[in-house]
Amino acid sequence: MFSAPLSLPRLSQTPQLLFLSARSSLSSLPSPLLFPPHSLSLSRTRSLLSCRFLTTPTARSHQASSSFAQSEAQAALARRMDAYRARQRESVISSALYVASIIIFMSGLSYAAVPLYKLVCSVTSIDGTPKVADLSKDGGYENIRPVVGAKKLRIHFNADVSQTLGWKFRPQTREVRVVPGETALAFYTATNNSDEDIIGISTYSVVPAKAAQYFNKIQCFCFEEQKLLAHESVDMPVFFYIDPAFADDPWMQDVDDITLSYCFFKSKGT
Secondary structure, eight states: OOOOOOOOOOGGGHHHHHHHHHHHHHTTSOGGGOOOGGGOOHHHHHHHHHHHHHTSHHHHHHHHHHHHHHHHHHHHHHHHHHHHHHHHHHHHHHHHHHHHHHHHHHHHHHHHHHHHHHHHHHHHOGGGOOEEOOTTGGGSGGGOOOOTTOOOEEEEEEEEEOTTTOEEEEESOSEEEEOTTOEEEEEEEEEEOSSSOEEEEEEEEEESGGGGGGEEEEEOOTTSOEEEOTTOEEEEEEEEEEOGGGGGOGGGTTOOEEEEEEEEEEOTTO
């Protein structure tokens, strides 16, 4: 008695069997993954099966961990950017305050430059500026005595006026002769030739400049505003003396003439 031969699938039928197995596996997938039989190919079936295995709990945990790590990295980056912007704002504010302090300091220095220059010039006699006599020393100028046997010096008086002022300004006395330690008084005359009131201010200097340290003014009209009414004339006195130490300075041996010059300008307030 012969048994029926065992029928084995041929090699050419293997793809069809795999196709049928894939279809049975897809029956358990959600509806979006179900496709009509005619639209599924072998390669498409393999890709769908691979997608099914990617949605396992282990894969989802890896995805969650990756998303959490990305969010943490983004949060750290945001914190670093905020800190950087805060430092930038502080740097800008500090720079602005530094520049503002420099501007304020320079503005104050510019306003104080003229008074400081006048003070330094009157004390040190630089730039040919005569010294202002300190009347508190040695009992005042009354105790100053002419140096006996010293040579006489010729003091010349010069006057200049700005063209914009509209004044006539001249010395009443062109020159005087004095010895060191002797006081002298001279006058200048200023006349307002315009039809309006004008305020003027004067500067002065001594030539030669090295003799300015010995030229002491007791009274003068320099650096003071002088207001003249229309067509008004005034006399302006200059009371001065040459320091007695002039006679003992070997650098002054060649100085026989000293010129005191005044120049009037229109005040900025007018």
